[in-house]
Amino acid sequence: xxxxxxxxxxxxGVLVRMGLLHLVLAILQGVLLGMLVPILRALLRPExxxxxxxxxxxAGAVGAAVYGVxxxxxxxxxxxxxxxxxxxxxxxxxxxAATLPLGWFTxxxxxxxxxxxxxxxxxxxxxxxxxxxxxxxxxxxxxTVVVVTFFVDWRLALLFLAILPVAFLxxxxxxxxxxxxxxxxxxxxxxxxxxxxxxGQAQPVLRAAGHGxxxxxxxxxxxxxxxxxxxxxxxxxxxxxxxxxxxxMVGFVAVMVLGAQFLLxxxxxxADAVALLVLAVRFLEPLGTLTELLGTLHAMxxxxxxxxxxxxTPALKHHPKPVRELKDATIEFSDVTYSYGxxxxxxxxxxxxxxxxxxxxxxxxxxxKTTVTRLIARFFDVDSGSVxxxxxxxxxxxxxxxxxxxxxxxxxxxxxxxxxxxNLRIAQPDATHEELMAAARAARLNEVxxxxxxxxxxxxxxxxAQLSGGERQRVSIARxxxxxxxxxxxxxxxxxLDPENEGAISEAIANLSQDPNxxxxxxxxxxATLATAxxxxxxxxxxxxxxxxxxxxxxxxxxxxxxxxxxEHARSWHIGAAPAP
Ligand SMILES: Nc1ncnc2c1ncn2[C@@H]1O[C@H](COP(=O)(O)OP(=O)(O)OP(=O)(O)O)[C@@H](O)[C@H]1O
Numbered sequence: 001x002x003x004x005x006x007x008x009x010x011x012x013g014v015l016v017r018m019g020l021l022h023l024v025l026a027i028l029q030g031v032l033l034g035m036l037v038p039i040l041r042a043l044l045r046p047e048x049x050x051x052x053x054x055x056x057x058x059a060g061a062v063g064a065a066v067y068g069v070x071x072x073x074x075x076x077x078x079x080x081x082x083x084x085x086x087x088x089x090x091x092x093x094x095x096x097a098a099t100l101p102l103g104w105f106t107x108x109x110x111x112x113x114x115x116x117x118x119x120x121x122x123x124x125x126x127x128x129x130x131x132x133x134x135x136x137x138x139x140x141x142x143x144t145v146v147v148v149t150f151f152v153d154w155r156l157a158l159l160f161l162a163i164l165p166v167a168f169l170x171x172x173x174x175x176x177x178x179x180x181x182x183x184x185x186x187x188x189x190x191x192x193x194x195x196x197x198x199x200g201q202a203q204p205v206l207r208a209a210g211h212g213x214x215x216x217x218x219x220x221x222x223x224x225x226x227x228x229x230x231x232x233x234x235x236x237x238x239x240x241x242x243x244x245x246x247x248x249m250v251g252f253v254a255v256m257v258l259g260a261q262f263l264l265x266x267x268x269x270x271a272d273a274v275a276l277l278v279l280a281v282r283f284l285e286p287l288g289t290l291t292e293l294l295g296t297l298h299a300m301x302x303x304x305x306x307x308x309x310x311x312x313t314p315a316l317k318h319h320p321k322p323v324r325e326l327k328d329a330t331i332e333f334s335d336v337t338y339s340y341g342x343x344x345x346x347x348x349x350x351x352x353x354x355x356x357x358x359x360x361x362x363x364x365x366x367x368x369k370t371t372v373t374r375l376i377a378r379f380f381d382v383d384s385g386s387v388x389x390x391x392x393x394x395x396x397x398x399x400x401x402x403x404x405x406x407x408x409x410x411x412x413x414x415x416x417x418x419x420x421x422x423n424l425r426i427a428q429p430d431a432t433h434e435e436l437m438a439a440a441r442a443a444r445l446n447e448v449x450x451x452x453x454x455x456x457x458x459x460x461x462x463x464x465a466q467l468s469g470g471e472r473q474r475v476s477i478a479r480x481x482x483x484x485x486x487x488x489x490x491x492x493x494x495x496x497l498d499p500e501n502e503g504a505i506s507e508a509i510a511n512l513s514q515d516p517n518x519x520x521x522x523x524x525x526x527x528a529t530l531a532t533a534x535x536x537x538x539x540x541x542x543x544x545x546x547x548x549x550x551x552x553x554x555x556x557x558x559x560x561x562x563x564x565x566x567x568e569h570a571r572s573w574h575i576g577a578a579p580a581p
Contacts, residue, residue, distance in 0.1 A: 014081045018128055021074045022136040028067050029137070030144025033282050035060045037152050037275045044271035078129045086125035089307065093117050099315035103379035111194040115186075116306050123296075123303035131296045138286040138293060145283040152272050152279070159258060160283055163251040167287055170247045174240035174291055179298035181233030186302055188226040195219040244291050248284050255280040316378065322398040326405050327390040329355040329486035329519040331376060336385035338375060345371040346542045348385070353535065355486070356516040358509065360524035360550070362563050363539035369523045372539070373489040376521070377406050389487065407480030409490040413472040415464025420449060420475065421456040423464070427479035435482060442511045443478035444504035445471075470501025477508045488512050491523040502526065527564060536560055 042053035149157040199219050262268035331353040338346045346368045353359045361369040375387050378394045386393045415423045440446040448471045452458035464472045480488045506528045512520050524530050538546040538559045546558050553560035
């Protein structure tokens with residue numbers, strides 16, 4: 001654990017200083033208690049001897065004053081250190097998250113990241129405040145008390161020593177069980193966080209299906225699971241917790257019984273018996289608090305593991321001497337194979353797209369179309385083969401340079417809850433008004449803006465909820481124009497769009513292709529896009545099944561011709577089914 005913590009805090013200066021401060025406090029506490037012995041011996045004589053007690057009383061008062069001052073310094077320092085450590089750790093996590101491949105950000109991983117940055121980083125930083133100081137007190141005070149007791153009565157000191165291993169074994173068992181329960185509980189909590197994100201995103205679908213208030217079956221299952229694990233964990237940790245408390249209590253009773261016996265047999269003075277009783281309380285009480293700290297320790301241990309899991313997730317590899325300029329926008333796949341872990345999503349895929357052309361990717365669901373676009377934007381690195389942009393392997397290209405020239409238009413575009421202008425400016429913050437207007441015209445976004453109540457200053461709502469799917473895609477295409485991206489990867493909306501949006505998006509794609517320096521790759525679902533593409537690549541089971549111009553492929557009567565006919569059929573069905581105006 002200490003080794004792991006050292007890896008998380010490579011410069012633990014503040015922690016070491018704080019630890020030393022609490023060590024001094026704990027030893028001082030034991031020594032101050034030890035001073036009770038000469039004081040009581042002097043004062044509890046038949047003839048109380050104040051003169052003999054005075055030096056000890058003065059030393060005790062000075063010690064107590066030093067203790068008070070150190071304690072006043074230690075507490076705020078501990079909390080400040082804790083906050084600073086949490087902030088450091090959170091920065092480190094966020095810095096690392098920014099270097100992870102985009103493909104890592106799945107729903108589950110996003111939930112893990114959010115819990116780790118908020119809860120786990122806070123737990124680990126508790127080391128400096130709520131965990132570290134009581135843990136030092138809970139172990140060092142009993143140790144000091146044992147040493148002091150040896151000077152008073154070795155027999156009771158031995159009894160204290162005998163209690164320690166039994167208490168340690170009981171504590172270890174309780175610790176193992178608490179850790180297991182905490183780990184299970186955290187897994188269940190992360191599952192809930194993931195399901196909550198999913199439920200939030202799926203609200204429209206759920207409400208349409210009449211499940212708006214009851215949530216999803218997966219969410220309900222996750223909540224039930226959490227409750228079951230919580231109950232199970234409580235039941236399991238009850239027995240070892242009680243065992244430990246029993247050991248501590250039996251220890252206290254044993255000290256009382258033995259002390260009384262020594263007192264009656266005349267081998268222990270009354271003054272020493274009183275002092276020993278106080279020492280016994282200060283020996284057993286901190287041990288008692290250790291079991292409470294155990295929960296914190298294991299939560300912290302699990303938190304350290306979670307923080308490490310994210311910090312040690314391999315970042316996107318950087319080439320030692322990356323190419324910092326993209327010569328042109330030629331895209332080339334050479335014998336590319338990629339797998340998400342199971343069956344390859346792409347196998348031996350090769351093709352080339354030249355600047356100034358539009359390539360339509362077609363194929364059945366799961367055939368690998370999205371994976372092709374992800375590999376171009378380097379969400380992941382290929383398992384074998386190579387993806388080249390401008391003649392350079394994307395792994396050798398500076399990632400920022402690559403991303404600054406690539407625009408991705410997803411099927412479901414996410415917009416920030418701000419004005420439409422701000423949403424567009426993300427692509428190029430210092431764009432002039434003319435540039436903004438030109439991009440909007442090219443993407444036919446100007447028509448949408450003209451309709452909005454506050455024009456460019458209209459807020460689009462959380463995720464862009466005020467706009468339709470097709471309108472959001474038009475914002476995203478406008479971003480590509482504004483950014484002057486030479487590579488545009490576009491996933492056409494799969495669901496039916498209204499005729500206006502459909503026409504606008506087809507025209508926007510055609511406008512994108514006008515630039516002779518730009519390469520456009522469209523995951524195409526519409527016959528209009530398929531018909532106007534310069535080139536078509538049909539994928540099937542992760543392999544290129546056909547490639548050629550649309551007319552060539554329609555003539556061959558293969559996969560593309562079949563899909564084209566299906567799309568045409570679906571389109572005529574939509575038109576036929578549309579209500580008469
Ligand atoms: N993040 C992921 N983790 C694991 N497997 C994945 C992931 N993304 C895709 N796959 C799998 O890889 C294969 C190719 O998926 P891909 O999304 O590229 O296909 P697609 O042709 O774009 O499908 P669709 O048209 O349905 O979007 C599928 O078998 C899919 O299940």
